[in-house]
Amino acid sequence: MPQKPEPPITSIPHWGHVSFFIHEMYNSLALVYREKVYDFPFVRMINVMAHLLEVRGLTVELPTAAGWVRPVNEVSLRIGAGESLGLVGESGSGKTMLSLALMGLLPPGARVSGEASLATEASTKQLTALSEREWRDARGGEIAMVFQEPMTSLNPVMRIGAQIEETIRAHPPKLRANEVKRKAVDSLRRAAVPEPEARAEQFPHQLSGGLRQRAMIAMALAAGPRLLIADEPTTALDVTVQKQILDLLDRLRRELQLGLLFITHDLGVVAQVAERVAVMYAGRIIEEGPARNVLAKPLHPYTQGLLRASPTLKRGALAPIPGAVPQLTALPPGCAFEPRCELRRDECALAVPAFRIIGSDHVARCILV
Numbered sequence: 001m002p003q004k005p006e007p008p009i010t011s012i013p014h015w016g017h018v019s020f021f022i023h024e025m026y027n028s029l030a031l032v033y034r035e036k037v038y039d040f041p042f043v044r045m046i047n048v049m050a051h052l053l054e055v056r057g058l059t060v061e062l063p064t065a066a067g068w069v070r071p072v073n074e075v076s077l078r079i080g081a082g083e084s085l086g087l088v089g090e091s092g093s094g095k096t097m098l099s100l101a102l103m104g105l106l107p108p109g110a111r112v113s114g115e116a117s118l119a120t121e122a123s124t125k126q127l128t129a130l131s132e133r134e135w136r137d138a139r140g141g142e143i144a145m146v147f148q149e150p151m152t153s154l155n156p157v158m159r160i161g162a163q164i165e166e167t168i169r170a171h172p173p174k175l176r177a178n179e180v181k182r183k184a185v186d187s188l189r190r191a192a193v194p195e196p197e198a199r200a201e202q203f204p205h206q207l208s209g210g211l212r213q214r215a216m217i218a219m220a221l222a223a224g225p226r227l228l229i230a231d232e233p234t235t236a237l238d239v240t241v242q243k244q245i246l247d248l249l250d251r252l253r254r255e256l257q258l259g260l261l262f263i264t265h266d267l268g269v270v271a272q273v274a275e276r277v278a279v280m281y282a283g284r285i286i287e288e289g290p291a292r293n294v295l296a297k298p299l300h301p302y303t304q305g306l307l308r309a310s311p312t313l314k315r316g317a318l319a320p321i322p323g324a325v326p327q328l329t330a331l332p333p334g335c336a337f338e339p340r341c342e343l344r345r346d347e348c349a350l351a352v353p354a355f356r357i358i359g360s361d362h363v364a365r366c367i368l369v
């Protein structure tokens with residue numbers, strides 16, 4: 001099988017302009033027709049082609065007592081405006097560390113290499129080269145993040161509305177106090193928070209878990225980011241509320257043409273929100289492709305194992321993957337999944353398998369593909 005060349009990283013300021021033009025165009029059309037013009041095929045195609053986020057060979061290294069470890073290892077991915085990429089993998093596979101790298105929030109002492117560029121309205125920002133000052137503008141302004149447990153991100157002694165207003169004030173444009181207040185309430189309304197004026201006056205502990213997550217989403221989107229990273233945003237919620245939050249994120253993605261990086265350990269959840277799926281194992285992406293292909297015809301034995309272990313997707317008896325994600329300090333020399341893989345051969349231990357491609361856009365790191 002031919003090997004997939006690493007995707008080229010291109011400087012695409014003109015695509016940023018095209019994407020902006022498209023935004024303006026369908027906003028105008030929406031006003032006229034009051035229809036979902038963002039679902040028009042040509043709008044989708046051009047927006048997805050204009051990659052909003054382009055990550056190439058991103059590596060994060062952290063110092064530990066046993067030496068440097070790589071929780072994120074040579075990761076490459078792309079997300080277009082209005083496109084959702086689901087990132088799945090077991091706990092400890094590096095999903096959160098990747099999202100923290102894209103938010104400029106890595107632990108002290110972390111070393112980052114590789115490239116991550118974000119197309120903004122004016123230019124393309126190299127995220128790995130931003131200063132802390134530049135990160136303060138980009139974070140919340142152009143990239144925002146929603147975490148698993150909203151209580152860890154919300155200030156417990158500050159009213160919900162005031163917290164959203166803080167985010168709005170931290171980013172341009174400068175607005176008058178009453179406009180900031182109105183915008184905060186509008187953000188809550190957009191996140192389908194009922195009685196948004198009253199909720200804005202409440203403290204986080206007065207809201208249910210589902211409403212708190214809606215408030216977090218409202219806060220994340222208040223300053224108009226183009227990319228939203230949602231890290232296990234529904235893991236702490238019961239199934240009914242989970243579905244409502246997934247539907248909300250899906251609607252906001254399409255309406256606002258957000259790029260969405262949706263992180264979860266649950267393939268059932270990813271099936272509901274992601275158009276494309278990337279599977280992460282021991283710091284590397286080991287499979288990526290359209291969601292319908294990865295979930296229906298997975299190529300990598302690890303993805304196949306995840307599907308057999310998924311209570312929401314698997315019919316019949318569940319079959320957990322034996323063993324655990326390897327310690328980053330003791331990674332096998334070849335395929336990191338080799339110690340757990342029922343299909344392993346001698347050559348699997350020799351070198352990290354390169355990506356092999358099936359069809360036009362489905363890739364996996366396995367010698368059997």
Ligand SMILES: Nc1ncnc2c1ncn2[C@@H]1O[C@H](COP(=O)(O)OP(=O)(O)O)[C@@H](O)[C@H]1O
Nearest residue numbers: 062064071090091092093094095096097107328
């Ligand atoms: N501050 C740190 N120093 C060293 N290793 C860390 C640190 N934080 C997390 N790790 C390691 O990085 C790996 C990836 O963690 P994480 O990104 O949280 O995984 P996931 O979100 O997929 O569960 C884990 O092996 C974890 O032990």
Ligand code: SF4
Nearest residue numbers: 335338341348366367
């Ligand atoms: S490369 Fe070998 S060990 Fe790794 S997943 Fe494929 S068959 Fe299994």
Ligand SMILES: [Mg+2]
Nearest residue numbers: 095096097231
């Ligand atoms: Mg995590």
